[in-house]
Each structure stands twice: as structure tokens, then as C-alpha cells.
Amino acid sequence: MIFKLKNFLKNLTIGLTLLANAVAINYAYADRLDDIEKRGEIKIAVFDSNPPFGYIDEKTNQIIGLDVDYAMAIANALNLKLKLVSTNPANRIPLLISQKADLIVANFTVTEERSKAVDFSVPYFATGQKFIAKKGVIKTPDDIKTLRIGADKGTVMEITLREKYPTAKVISYDDTPFAFAALRNGVVQAITQDDAKLVGLLANIPQVQRDEFEISPFSITKEYQAVGLPKGETRLKEKVNQILLALEQDGEALTIYNRWFGPQTSSAMPRGDFKIGDGSLY
Amino acid sequence: MFFQEMSEQLLAPRYLGWLWDGFIVTIMISFLTILFSTIFGFLLAILSQSQYRVIRILIRCYNGIFRYSPLLPQLFFWYFGIGNILPLEFKLWLFDEPAIDLGYLRITMPSFEFIMGLTGLTFYSTAFIAEEFRAGMQGVKQGQLSAAFALGLSHWQSFRFIILPQAWQISFPALVGQYMNIIKNSSLTMAIGVLELSYVSQQIETETLKTFQDYAYTTMIYIMAIIMVGTFGNFYHQRLLEKGKR
Amino acid sequence: MDLSSFSDGFIVIKNNLAYFVWGNYPEGSIGGIILTLILSLSAIIIASVFGVIAGIGLTILIGWQHKLLVLILSFLRAIPILMLIFWTFFLLPMIFNVDVPAIATVILALALIGSAYIAYAVYAGMITVSVEQWQAAYSLGLNRQQVIRYIILPQAIRMMMPSFVNQWVSLIKDSSLAYIVSVAEFTFLATKVNNRSMVYPTEIFLFVIVVYFIICYALNLLVSCLTKRKKPLMFN
Numbered sequence: 001m002i003f004k005l006k007n008f009l010k011n012l013t014i015g016l017t018l019l020a021n022a023v024a025i026n027y028a029y030a031d032r033l034d035d036i037e038k039r040g041e042i043k044i045a046v047f048d049s050n051p052p053f054g055y056i057d058e059k060t061n062q063i064i065g066l067d068v069d070y071a072m073a074i075a076n077a078l079n080l081k082l083k084l085v086s087t088n089p090a091n092r093i094p095l096l097i098s099q100k101a102d103l104i105v106a107n108f109t110v111t112e113e114r115s116k117a118v119d120f121s122v123p124y125f126a127t128g129q130k131f132i133a134k135k136g137v138i139k140t141p142d143d144i145k146t147l148r149i150g151a152d153k154g155t156v157m158e159i160t161l162r163e164k165y166p167t168a169k170v171i172s173y174d175d176t177p178f179a180f181a182a183l184r185n186g187v188v189q190a191i192t193q194d195d196a197k198l199v200g201l202l203a204n205i206p207q208v209q210r211d212e213f214e215i216s217p218f219s220i221t222k223e224y225q226a227v228g229l230p231k232g233e234t235r236l237k238e239k240v241n242q243i244l245l246a247l248e249q250d251g252e253a254l255t256i257y258n259r260w261f262g263p264q265t266s267s268a269m270p271r272g273d274f275k276i277g278d279g280s281l282y
Numbered sequence: 283m284f285f286q287e288m289s290e291q292l293l294a295p296r297y298l299g300w301l302w303d304g305f306i307v308t309i310m311i312s313f314l315t316i317l318f319s320t321i322f323g324f325l326l327a328i329l330s331q332s333q334y335r336v337i338r339i340l341i342r343c344y345n346g347i348f349r350y351s352p353l354l355p356q357l358f359f360w361y362f363g364i365g366n367i368l369p370l371e372f373k374l375w376l377f378d379e380p381a382i383d384l385g386y387l388r389i390t391m392p393s394f395e396f397i398m399g400l401t402g403l404t405f406y407s408t409a410f411i412a413e414e415f416r417a418g419m420q421g422v423k424q425g426q427l428s429a430a431f432a433l434g435l436s437h438w439q440s441f442r443f444i445i446l447p448q449a450w451q452i453s454f455p456a457l458v459g460q461y462m463n464i465i466k467n468s469s470l471t472m473a474i475g476v477l478e479l480s481y482v483s484q485q486i487e488t489e490t491l492k493t494f495q496d497y498a499y500t501t502m503i504y505i506m507a508i509i510m511v512g513t514f515g516n517f518y519h520q521r522l523l524e525k526g527k528r
Numbered sequence: 529m530d531l532s533s534f535s536d537g538f539i540v541i542k543n544n545l546a547y548f549v550w551g552n553y554p555e556g557s558i559g560g561i562i563l564t565l566i567l568s569l570s571a572i573i574i575a576s577v578f579g580v581i582a583g584i585g586l587t588i589l590i591g592w593q594h595k596l597l598v599l600i601l602s603f604l605r606a607i608p609i610l611m612l613i614f615w616t617f618f619l620l621p622m623i624f625n626v627d628v629p630a631i632a633t634v635i636l637a638l639a640l641i642g643s644a645y646i647a648y649a650v651y652a653g654m655i656t657v658s659v660e661q662w663q664a665a666y667s668l669g670l671n672r673q674q675v676i677r678y679i680i681l682p683q684a685i686r687m688m689m690p691s692f693v694n695q696w697v698s699l700i701k702d703s704s705l706a707y708i709v710s711v712a713e714f715t716f717l718a719t720k721v722n723n724r725s726m727v728y729p730t731e732i733f734l735f736v737i738v739v740y741f742i743i744c745y746a747l748n749l750l751v752s753c754l755t756k757r758k759k760p761l762m763f764n
Binding site for chain 3: 354363
Binding site for chain 1: 536543547551552555556614618619621622707708709710719720721722723725726727728729730
């Protein structure tokens, strides 16, 4: 009975899936760069609740952040008007496929599996997956194995943990504040995120709590963030790559980095030796 | 070439397995919620007919608070708020997901997330079901109650044999609607880490980025599960109606 | 949790109060609580009209028309709202080449699903009104349309009022699912503020609960006021 149901489900859904695919493939043959230039406006999807990459500014209520700066730089280099489309992990790909957005510049981590569904530009940011826990809980990667760990939905953190540390119990929450609330309540013993976000998190919380927690001294991965593009748009991809590499050369990339992670910011973090264009490419 | 492209586009079989596991959890948590909230809802509805004002007011407060605020923050309340109050030893015991020996039956304790999700869903749905059932009881006309008294039935008897069956019949379609809602609402428990269908679906989306394909499967599975509940409900309601006519 | 950090959380809410109420307005489009009210009120009105019509349809239609209606309603009752919003927003433009604004998609999806539930409540009410009343009404010389309009429907609606309020309340709360298409209604804005301030999820979502409670309770009060005033009119 169960087997039959499973089969039935499969057949039933293949129909719908094929329909969605047919439309998606159909769209892939148009040249997006020409469309964009003709339109005179580029639509770029950015996160609106993921500080410091993309979030709503408290004073102006506009979206700001590192990703937004890159979106602006791309639009400027193309000499086009920029339209920011706010997105979240649940709708970024549909926005791209249905042409409601031309590019995704939303802290988008590159993985091999993902590169089957979208194209990625050269990486413009690098992070490592780290942990926050009560002081002394995590000293070596081995400590992770027995913990309950909170993660964020829509990030690859949970996948990485499940593959590398199958004995750890991972629970994904909607957003970082909830994961952190779970940590404070003792429902999880650690939370995991990019080092960039964790530094920002610690910078944001009251001093009393900051003294209680610490970021793990090691990271378990090296990850690259890149611009997401529709599959098969070679010309658009090359253009974006050119722009990003030029940003590194004229020092603009460093300026943007320092605006959000520079020594004078609350989430100060050294840039390390990463340069735009480094890192594995799929 | 075309077929290769298509199979690239479809979800790999291992993800279908994930979806199946998630579906089982969705069914489990929905079924238990339906069971508990029906029992508690009926009790509340009956109690709301109480002659004591205090009880009536308390029940109205309960129904109001749980029905007039969204489920998601309520789940946060149970998970983060109540989860915080529970004794640490108890939580640690739950986190290990111990197996409980019931003589010949061994049940593995569900996860802490599952228990809190079930609690939140049950408290929420109970208020709705109580309200539907109360509406059903009000639909039974006052005249019938007087007639029952005139026949010499006691308060309890007239309630049990006259009001209850009719109220059940009147409110049944609405109850089926609530049961369908429970299945849908169960998807919100993903916010507190219950590994149900929507949670799994998001995991797959994050990993593969095949959003449309993934959501298509998920939508179909929900629709099928809910249609099954609805069909069964309609079927049972027809039988209730026929029984009523006889 | 100590009191001082709790009060910090409420300062965050106070600082963002204007943002919570109307979002980016007037620099940007309207959002927040006002948008939640607009979304849910439009959905409630459309859902009630469609629901009553479909409910009458369920009672009087026979044969294939009845089956078709049941099929449509079952589908609408079965699809999760989140998914209906998602598919109408993303798939419609791709298939039919029409661009539906996100807010309209949300209202439409909420209204369609709400009307399916209301239809069944109306139907349940109408078949409960006893057969004798139908016969009595016919014998008064009223035609079927009149019987439904003046005798059966008012009773059915009054009987099922609590059920309607249930559905309306659900619609208000479900409007928070608009996040899937990035519509800036109240809960979504609360999430954004929550992500910016990081450490006050308890306070912010307590505030969310209170606001929805006030909206829903006000609706309930309004309905019970209106129905109470109607009663004497009906009986004199």
C-alpha cells in the first residue's frame, strides 16, 4: 500500500514538475543581458533580514549591506538603473527563474549540487563555518560530535554538519535570533553560522551575554559566496565576472569590505588573503 | 539528450525518501493533534455550558487567547518560553530521546521539538474545535431541550441523547475543516525544528535549489493528505445524515 | 531573564513602532499593520461573498455541476495557503504571461481558500434548517429564490456565525504567510526587525501576539455587536 502510494505520488508529481521545467528551459534560451540592457534597469535580489549582508536600515528603512553595495557596483558598471528585489531563501530561485530578478546577490554559498540548478559568478566573499557556544564548550572539532546544534534554515550549514558530523543533532531555525534564543535557553548547546555573521551577532548582543559566549577557534569549512545567475546565460555571467574582478583591481572591493567588516566597525574581522576570483568554481 | 536534461531537473530518489520521512512525521503530529484537540475541545465545549460563571469565563478567555493570536508565535512561546522553564534534568532526558518500555511495546520517545510542537498545535486547535462544537450545540433548538425535559429525561440524559448527537452532526463538516487545517498548520512546526514535510522540503531546496520541483512534490503531498481527510469526512457525514433521517 | 534586558526589548519595539504600523510609507509602499488590515479585510469581504454563493450552490445544484463545485472546493480546502500564494505568484506569469502584483496574489489566494471554508459552513447551516421550514415557506407561495433569500439563508448564516468568525480570524492570521512573495505585512516586518536587533525574539513576538489578538478580538466584538442588534429586528 505504502509502496503503491509512493509510486502514485511520483507519477502525479512528475507531470507538474515537467510543466515547471518546460517553462524554465524555455526561458533559458533568451539572452538575459540584451533584455536587461534594453530595459535600462537591472533587478537584483538581495536579502532584507540578514545583517550585515542585506538588512533594513533602522533610520531610513531602506535595504543596506555588503551585498547591496555589490549590487550597486554591478548596476553602476553596467550603467543601468538598479532595482532591488527583497528576497529570502524560500523564493530566491523562483524569483530568478520567473525573471522577477536578473541576479541574486544574497550571501549565496556556492556548492556543486547547487551549481546544477543555477550558474555562479566568481566568488566575491569567503567565509568559514564556525560555532558559538558557552565558553569552554567547543575547543576542538571533536567536541561537536556529541552536541545539539542550532542552525539557520536555507543555509548549507546543516548539510555540512550532517555530512561531516553525523552524530551531532542539528536543529534548523528560521533565523539566527531564534537559534541564539535556543542557545541561551539551553535547548541547543551551540549554534553554527558563517564567521562573518557570528562576529556580527556577538557585536550586537549586550555585554553581559557577550562575556558568556565565544566563537570557536576553528572553522570546519571554507565557503565562497558568489552572484547567482540564471543557467546558461554565458554573456551575462562573463560580464558580471569582469565587473567583479575589476572591483578587486581598483580597490573598491576592499572599500566595501571595510565598510562592513573593517577595524572601525562593530563586527571587525580581518579580510584575510581572499581576493575576488579566488576559490573553487563550478 | 532531452531525457538526460529532464532527469537532471527532477529530484534525485534520495530526496524523495527524505520527503517520505517528513510526510510520516507530518501525519504523526497531525493525527495526535486531531485526537487530543478533539477530546479536549469537546470537554471544553461541554464545560462552557456549565452553570458556574467562573468556568464559563475561563473557557472564553482560553478560546479567545488561543484563537485570536497566530500559531507561529504561540509555537515560539511553547518552545522557547516553556522550554526554558522545564527542569534541566527533564530536558536532558528528553534530548536523549529515550526508549520507553510498555511491556510488549517499545516506543522511542519523540524529539523535544516534536513534543513541544504537538503541545502548541493541540492547545491552538482545541480552542477552534471547542468553538465549532459550541456552535453546533447552539444550533440545536431550545425547544428540543424543553421537549426532552418534558419527556422526563434528566439533564444529563437529554444532553447525552438529544443534544450531543445533533450537535455532532451539525458541527461535523466544520470539524472536518478544522482537521484539514491541523494538517496544514502542522507545517508551521518546522520553525521550531520539527522534521516534518515542510522542514524536509526546505532542506532539499537549500541543497539542490530545485525550488519549483521540490515545492511541487510538497504541495501534491499536502493536497493528497488533506483530500483524504476531507473525503473520509464527507463520507462519514453522509452516513450521519442518513442515520438522522431514519 | 532579567527585567532590564526585557525593557531593552520593548525599547526596540518602541523605536520601530512607526515601521511596524505602516512600514516604509510614505517613502516607499505601505506595509506593516496597515497592510495586514488591508490584506485581510479585502480577503474577508471577497471570501464571504464567494463563500455564500458557493454555499448556496452546494445546497441547490445537482448532477455534474454539484460534482464540479465540490471538486473545486475540495481542492481549495486541501491546498496549503502558502503554496497557493507561491504558485499563483510565480507560475501564472510564466504560463500566461500576466504579471500579478504580489499583494493581489495574496488577497486572491486568501479569499479563494477562505471562501471554500465559508461555503461549507453556509451549506451545513442551510441543510440543518429543517425540511418543514422549506415546505412551510413554499406553501406561503414563495418561490425557491425567495425561500433561500428570506427564510433559509438568514437562519443558516445566523446559526453559523461563530464558524464564519473562525474563518475570518484565520484569514487575518494567514495573511502573515505573504512573506513567501516578500509582501511587507506586519509579521514579515517583525521578522526583519528581529533579525536586525538579534536578541529580542521573545519581546518582539509577544508584541506580534498582542497586536493580532487586538485585531481579531475587535473583529469578534464587532460581529457580536452587529448580530445582537439584528436579533430583535428579526423577531418582531
